[in-house]
Amino acid sequence: MPENATEVTAAGIARLAGVGRAAVSNWRRRYADFPQPVGGTGTSPSFALAEVEQWLRDQGKLAEVPLRERVWQAVAGHPAGAGRALIHVGCALLLVRDRPTAWLELAAAPDERMAALLPQAMEHVLTARLGPAADGVHRAGAPEPTGVHTAGAQEPGDDHAAGSRESARVHTESAPESARVHTPTAQDLLPSVPLLRAAAELAAGIGAGQAFEFLLGRQLDANPRQYTLTPPQLAELMVDLAEPPKDADRAAREQPVRSVLDPAAGTGALLRAVGGPATLYAQEADPALAALTALRLALAAEGPRRPADGAHRAAPGPTVRTGDTLRADAFPELAADTVLCHPPFNERNWGHDELAYDPRWEYGLPARTESELAWVQHVLARLRDGGTAVVLMPPAAASRRSGRRIRAGLLRRGALRAVIALPAGAAPPYGIPLHLWILCKPEPGVRPAADLLLADTSDLSGPAPDASAGPGRPPGGKTPGGGRERFDWPAVRSAVLDAWRDRADVEGVSRVVPVIELLDDDVDLAPARHLPRPVTAGLVPPAASPAEPAHRPLTTVGELARAGALFLHSGTAVPGSTAAPVLTEHDVLTGAAPTALPPTGQEAPGRAAADDPVLLEPGDVVVPVLGGGTAARVVDAATAGAALGRNLQLLRPDPAAVDPWFLAGFLRGTANHRQASSYASTAARLDARRLQLPRMPLAEQQRYGERFRELAAFEDALRTAGRLGGQLVQGMYDGLTDGTVTPG
Numbered sequence: 001m002p003e004n005a006t007e008v009t010a011a012g013i014a015r016l017a018g019v020g021r022a023a024v025s026n027w028r029r030r031y032a033d034f035p036q037p038v039g040g041t042g043t044s045p046s047f048a049l050a051e052v053e054q055w056l057r058d059q060g061k062l063a064e065v066p067l068r069e070r071v072w073q074a075v076a077g078h079p080a081g082a083g084r085a086l087i088h089v090g091c092a093l094l095l096v097r098d099r100p101t102a103w104l105e106l107a108a109a110p111d112e113r114m115a116a117l118l119p120q121a122m123e124h125v126l127t128a129r130l131g132p133a134a135d136g137v138h139r140a141g142a143p144e145p146t147g148v149h150t151a152g153a154q155e156p157g158d159d160h161a162a163g164s165r166e167s168a169r170v171h172t173e174s175a176p177e178s179a180r181v182h183t184p185t186a187q188d189l190l191p192s193v194p195l196l197r198a199a200a201e202l203a204a205g206i207g208a209g210q211a212f213e214f215l216l217g218r219q220l221d222a223n224p225r226q227y228t229l230t231p232p233q234l235a236e237l238m239v240d241l242a243e244p245p246k247d248a249d250r251a252a253r254e255q256p257v258r259s260v261l262d263p264a265a266g267t268g269a270l271l272r273a274v275g276g277p278a279t280l281y282a283q284e285a286d287p288a289l290a291a292l293t294a295l296r297l298a299l300a301a302e303g304p305r306r307p308a309d310g311a312h313r314a315a316p317g318p319t320v321r322t323g324d325t326l327r328a329d330a331f332p333e334l335a336a337d338t339v340l341c342h343p344p345f346n347e348r349n350w351g352h353d354e355l356a357y358d359p360r361w362e363y364g365l366p367a368r369t370e371s372e373l374a375w376v377q378h379v380l381a382r383l384r385d386g387g388t389a390v391v392l393m394p395p396a397a398a399s400r401r402s403g404r405r406i407r408a409g410l411l412r413r414g415a416l417r418a419v420i421a422l423p424a425g426a427a428p429p430y431g432i433p434l435h436l437w438i439l440c441k442p443e444p445g446v447r448p449a450a451d452l453l454l455a456d457t458s459d460l461s462g463p464a465p466d467a468s469a470g471p472g473r474p475p476g477g478k479t480p481g482g483g484r485e486r487f488d489w490p491a492v493r494s495a496v497l498d499a500w501r502d503r504a505d506v507e508g509v510s511r512v513v514p515v516i517e518l519l520d521d522d523v524d525l526a527p528a529r530h531l532p533r534p535v536t537a538g539l540v541p542p543a544a545s546p547a548e549p550a551h552r553p554l555t556t557v558g559e560l561a562r563a564g565a566l567f568l569h570s571g572t573a574v575p576g577s578t579a580a581p582v583l584t585e586h587d588v589l590t591g592a593a594p595t596a597l598p599p600t601g602q603e604a605p606g607r608a609a610a611d612d613p614v615l616l617e618p619g620d621v622v623v624p625v626l627g628g629g630t631a632a633r634v635v636d637a638a639t640a641g642a643a644l645g646r647n648l649q650l651l652r653p654d655p656a657a658v659d660p661w662f663l664a665g666f667l668r669g670t671a672n673h674r675q676a677s678s679y680a681s682t683a684a685r686l687d688a689r690r691l692q693l694p695r696m697p698l699a700e701q702q703r704y705g706e707r708f709r710e711l712a713a714f715e716d717a718l719r720t721a722g723r724l725g726g727q728l729v730q731g732m733y734d735g736l737t738d739g740t741v742t743p744g
Helices: 010-017 021-030 049-058 067-076 082-098 100-107 111-130 159-167 186-206 208-222 232-242 250-254 287-300 371-381 401-412 489-502 557-562 585-590 660-667 670-676 698-738
Strands: 007-009 045-048 148-150 180-182 258-262 278-284 319-322 336-341 383-393 416-421 435-440 451-456 510-514 554-556 566-570 621-624 648-653 692-694
Touching: 007 010, 007 049, 010 021, 010 045, 010 049, 010 067, 045 049, 049 067, 067 082, 067 186, 067 208, 082 100, 082 111, 082 180, 082 186, 082 208, 082 287, 100 111, 100 186, 111 186, 111 287, 180 287, 186 208, 208 287, 232 336, 232 383, 232 435, 232 489, 278 287, 287 319, 336 371, 371 383, 371 401, 371 435, 401 416, 416 489, 451 489, 554 557, 557 566, 557 692, 585 621, 621 660, 648 660, 660 670, 660 692, 660 698, 670 692
Parallel strands: 258 278, 258 336, 278 319, 336 383, 416 451
Antiparallel strands: 007 045, 148 180, 383 435, 416 435, 451 510, 554 692, 566 648, 621 648
16 A cells, blocks of 8 residues: 555445445455555544445446545545645645646656656745745744744735734734744645645635535534534624625725624634625634634635736735634734634633733623623723624523623623524534524713613524525535534524514514613613513403503512522432432422332432422412423322422412412413523523512402412323323223224
8 A cells, every 4th residue: 555545444444335235244254355444443433535446336336426525535544644634625726716827847757756746836825815924923032933824914915914913013922923824845735735626626626615515514523622613694693794795885895894803713614604795804813713714714715816017916805813812812903894703611620810910801790690791891801983893692691690780881882782692503502492692892982771671582493495405505404614513593593683683673683672671780681581472362362351461569589589488498308318209300290199118228329418408388389490391290198298309489478468279370371480590501590589470469369379370280181181191092992902802
C-alpha cells in the first residue's frame, strides 16, 4: 500500500456499498481475499480505501463510488486528520474558483510536481482573499512565519486601512490574533494531491463553495459534540430579523455596505447566511475552527471581479480573529450595523473576576452564572447607535433571579425590543425551546421604547413536509451541521417574522407588553408567562350568553405563603424509604393510591436519609414540579397519612382563608402552569410560588371549589371507565383466542 494512503473504517465501507455494518463484518469472515486492516484498533480497524473500492468492484457489490462520497472518504481518512484535509481542500478550491486556468495547468502535472507548485499558487489566492502574510503582526519578538495569512487583512495597496487598524493594536499574551490560514508546504500537500484533484472534479459539478459546504457539513455531522452548531434555517431567520424588509427602502443600494459581526463565530453559519454586500467580522476562540470559518466565508463570497483599470482583484475577504471574545475582544473600536450571536451557554469560567470593571457592563456586572447576559452586553457594546442585534439565548436567561437587575436595565433603556420563544429542536440542545433576543442600541436623545414584544412559537412543532427538502437537506433527515428537523421551519419562520414586523397582539402567539408591566420584583421575560394560551377548540361548550374573559385581581401562591394563608413543603420520600406509603409523582398523575413498599433502609439517591418525611393531611393540595403537565390532587381521608414523594410540592391551605378545591382547580389552568414554569434544563420545572389565584371571598371560593370537585369526580370516573374498558377489550381478545368466546 502506498505510504499515507487514504483509509476508511467499517462504517465507511458500509456507506460506500449501501449496506449495514453487520454485512461488512460478514464479508470479513466469509471472504479470505477481503482487504486486511492497515490501521486503527482491534475493535475499530481501518482499511485502505483504494483496496476496498477494488474489492467491492471485483465482487460486484459496487458499480461506482459516487464522487462526493469518494471525496468525503478521502477527507475522513486523511493521514493528517479531517480538519487539516479540509484546510487543504479549502485552499485548493479557492484556487480552482479564483484562478481556474492556473489550476488546470497545475492539475496536468504529475503528483510530485503538482505538490511542489501548489504552495506558490495557493499563496497568491490566499493573499488576494485574506490579505498578505502577516510577518511580525503578532507577539513582539516572535514574527509570524512567511506563508501565514490573516483572515481580514486588507488587499495589497490598501496601506492606510491596514496601517490604521493594526497600529492601534497593543498585543499582549492574551490579545486576540488574526485567524491564520497556513499556506501548506509541498511535503504537507503531497498525500493530499489525489484528494485535491477529486475535490476540484466535484467543484466542477456543483461549484467550489457548495463542494466545501458539503464536506464541512459532513464533518460537522460526524462530530456534533465537538462544535456549537447553528442550523442553516435558524441562521437565515436570525439574519432576516436583523435586516429591514427587502422592499422597505428602494434607495438601499446607494447606502454604504453594512458591517456584520459575529463575536462567537463557531463554524461561521450565521455570517454565511448574510446576503447582499456586507463587511463581515468574526471572532472564534478555536484557531483551527477560525481558519475553517475564514475559508468558508471566503468561498461563499462572490468571485473575483475586475475594476475599471483592468487589474485582477478579488472581492475583499472576511475579517476573522482568534481569541476569547469576552477576555480579549478583537474589535474594541468596531461599531457594527448588525451583530448576530449564538454564544456558548452556561459558562462559569467566562471571566467574571478579571472583568469586574469592564466598561461593557453598562447595565450591570453579570453574575458568575449569567454568562449569557455578559454576551448580551458585549453585543450591545459593539453596535452602532440604532444598530440591531439578534442573540440566541437559553430560556432560563429570561427568568433567573440573578439576572433581573440587568434585564430591568435593558428594558428601561429600550435596548431589548423582543423575546421570541422557538420550538424545542431549533438548535442544540434540542430538548429545550430556546429564545431569540432582539436588541437595539439606544440612540442618544431618542426616547426609549415603552413596550416589549413577547412571542411564543413553541407550539408550532409539527413535522416538516418532505417537499420542503432542498439541496443538501434530505427529506425528514439531517440538515448538514444542524441536527434533526423536527418541525415545519417555514411555519415557524413565517410566525416569527410576522410577529416581529407587525408588532401586534395575536392570541396565543404574540403580545406587545408595556415595559412598566414587566418591571416587577422578578422582571420575568419568558413569553409563556405573559401569553394566555387559547382554549382548545371544540372542547368547551358554548356559553349560554356571550361573555368577555373575566379580569379579576390576582395573587400568587408565594404571596399567600408570606401572608400565612398556606404553607409550602417539598417532598423527599421514595417508596421503601419509610414505613408509611409514599405518594409519588406517578400516583398524582394517574389518580392512583399511594405506593406502599416494605422499608429497605436505604437512603434516597442524592439525599440524606429521610428521617422526617412530610406526611399528608386531608385538604392538602399536591402538584408535580417536573414535566410541564397540569395536575393537582386534593388529599382525602384515604390518602392522608402517606409521605410526600420526591418532585412533588405540597400546599397546605388555611381552611379559614383558602378553599382547597378552589386552590387545586385554579392551579390546573393551562395558562397558569405555563406562566409559572421554566426551562432551566431539558424538562419544564414548575415554580409553585408563581402560580396565580384570583382574590375572592371564601364563600365565592367554595362555589368554584364545588364545581372543581365535581370535575375531579368526573375525571376519576373517566379513568375507571377507561380501565374497565381496557379489561373488557382484553377479555374479548383472550376469549376469542382460547375458544371460550365464539365469533357468533
